[in-house]
Amino acid sequence: MADLLFAAGALVLLICGAGLAALWRGEGDIDRMLAFQLLGSGAIAVLLLIAPAMSEPALLDAALLTALLAALAACAYRAALGGRTPPAPDAPERQP
Amino acid sequence: MSLLLDAVTLLLVSAGVLFFAAGTLGLLRLPDPLTRIHALTKADNVGLALIVLGLLPQAGSVMAGVKMIAVWALAQIASGAVSQVLAEAATLEAQIEATAREKRP
Numbered sequence: 001m002a003d004l005l006f007a008a009g010a011l012v013l014l015i016c017g018a019g020l021a022a023l024w025r026g027e028g029d030i031d032r033m034l035a036f037q038l039l040g041s042g043a044i045a046v047l048l049l050i051a052p053a054m055s056e057p058a059l060l061d062a063a064l065l066t067a068l069l070a071a072l073a074a075c076a077y078r079a080a081l082g083g084r085t086p087p088a089p090d091a092p093e094r095q096p
Numbered sequence: 097m098s099l100l101l102d103a104v105t106l107l108l109v110s111a112g113v114l115f116f117a118a119g120t121l122g123l124l125r126l127p128d129p130l131t132r133i134h135a136l137t138k139a140d141n142v143g144l145a146l147i148v149l150g151l152l153p154q155a156g157s158v159m160a161g162v163k164m165i166a167v168w169a170l171a172q173i174a175s176g177a178v179s180q181v182l183a184e185a186a187t188l189e190a191q192i193e194a195t196a197r198e199k200r201p
Contacts, residue, residue, distance in 0.1 A: 001102050001154065008109045008147075012116055019120040030129045030186045034136055037178060038123055041140040044171055045116060045147050048164060049109070052154035060163045067167055071174035078181045081188050 005053035009046045016042035033077050040070025101153040108150025115143030129186040137175040144171055 016039050023035035044063045051059035122135025148168040155161040 004106060008113055011113050015116050015120050019123055022123050028129065028189060030182060030189055033182060034123055034132050038120060038136055038140065041144060041171060042116065044167060045144055048147055048151060048167065052151055052156065055156055057156060057160045060160060060167060063167045064170060067171045067174055071178050074178040074181050078185045081185055
């Protein structure tokens with residue numbers, strides 16, 4: 001059972017690697033942040049998968065911390081954009 | 097009995113990994129940042145929930161199981177907030193690009 005969990009963890013890592021292709025090709029900063037969020041939740045999944053496989057409960061704390069840091073990274077990105085809040089959603093004809 | 101639990105774990109974990117793949121496919125294929133945010137947070141959370149559900153019988157102790165559910169709950173709440181934050185950042189960025197394009201002749 002443990003090696004099956006390791007295999008699932010490896011698969012999730014592969015999926016995160018594919019997600020990083022979006023980071024490499026990313027058109028804007030927002031796409032890079034999204035790829036980072038995918039990496040964050042992928043890391044949580046991998047840590048959760050290998051915790052019972054290695055019967056190491058400390059990995060669950062690492063997963064908890066990763067979840068927290070991923071959320072804070074997104075908030076830091078938004079804070080870096082400055083205090084301007086976008087106006088009320090007007091007609092969506094303004095396509096970027 | 098433990099064979100049944102292992103089978104349940106395998107089933108749920110593979111379903112979770114499938115949802116992760118769907119989230120990544122959404123991130124790579126969808127054209128607009130806002131749709132990507134939607135696809136990413138939804139698919140990843142369902143994937144994480146299935147993985148945690150699948151891993152509960154494998155958890156060493158009850159405490160480890162409770163901690164897994166706590167990780168999933170934090171990821172759930174965090175991704176709700178993160179999607180709002182990133183959506184606002186996306187509209188702000190589009191706005192900045194629009195004003196920058198207007199300034200150029």
